[in-house]
Amino acid sequence: MAASLRKGKSTMRIATDRDVSVQSAVQEELEWTPDVDAAGIGVSVEDGTVTLSGEVDSYAERVAARRAALRVRGVTAFVDNLTVHPKETPRPSETDVAKAVSLALNATSTIPATVKAEINDGHVTLTGEVEWDYQRRAARRAVEHLLGVQTVSNLITLSPRPSALDTEERIRGALTRNALLDANRIKVTVLGNKVVLDGTVRSWAEKQQAGRAAWGSPHVNDVEDRITVRSD
The missing domain is CATH 3.30.1340.30 (Histidine-containing Protein; Chain: A;)
Known part of the structure; x- marks a missing residue:
């Protein structure tokens, strides 16, 4: 004992x-x-x-x-x-924030016109439909640094895509090519247009890389990331 x-x-x-x-x-x-x-x-x-x-x-x-x-x-x-909690500077009006958000979205070439934004007391909600996950992430990045923005909710969805029999193989290849990942520790399951990731990685950065590899497939519009991070 x-x-x-x-x-x-x-x-x-x-x-x-x-x-x-x-x-x-x-x-x-x-x-x-x-x-x-x-x-x-x-x-x-x-x-x-x-x-x-x-x-x-x-x-x-x-x-x-x-x-x-x-x-x-x-x-x-x-x-x-x-x-x-901004420093003691004049807080921009709701109209000013809305204009800044609109300009930022329109000025980014990778963001299609289908993306819309609603502003409520500094809280920005992004909606619409895009073809790729990188476009969805670009929309968030375009507005999150603007003065007067308190939070950003990204509700943008991906367009439906045709399924493919080799999606799992392609994602597995992307994971294997990534120098930051040990692909042997990650399991990929494809259910139609949805990908489920399981396994363990050594850092949060690896978890994010695995998710982006899955989102990079042209036949995926949903990723369920079950990967856990274990540092030991």
């Missing part, structure tokens, strides 16, 4: 040390990121789950902080408790 107890304490201590190490790495990554003011952001870590809290000046900074945290090895999940 004593040996088992010591082993349990040792395991708990190692887990705590790992969380402290991840916390330190996330703080350093936030400080390293030029568009993030790390001084106003609190970082806590429990079993690999990182929670960011505090206030930031813009939604763009909030997004940058999230991306910085997810770049760190050892982060297995993320909780965003950040709030947007």
Whole structure:
């Protein structure tokens, strides 16, 4: 019993040390990121789950902080408790925000005219239908940095596509070619136009790469990502 107890304490201590190490790495990554003011952001870590809290000046900074945290090895999940609280500058009107959003969408050549935006008290909702996932992501990126934007909800959908018998093989090939991924740890299941990803990866960046590889197929309009992140 004593040996088992010591082993349990040792395991708990190692887990705590790992969380402290991840916390330190996330703080350093936030400080390293030029568009993030790390001084106003609190970082806590429990079993690999990182929670960011505090206030930031813009939604763009909030997004940058999230991306910085997810770049760190050892982060297995993320909780965003950040709030947007602009500095003491005149807040743009709803009309000004709407104009800025419209200009940003129209100025981006990869975003089709089918994408529409609704603005409500700084909260932007994107709707419409596009052919590719990269167009959906481009729409979010185009507006998330704009002054006055508090949050962005991306409800853009993908156009229906014909299914293909070799979709699984093509996605598997994309995963194998990706230098950041170990394709042997990822299982791909194709159900018509839907792809289900299972398995484990070593970082959140790998999980995102796997998802983008699946979305890159011309025959996919839905991806269910069940991949888990395990740093050990």
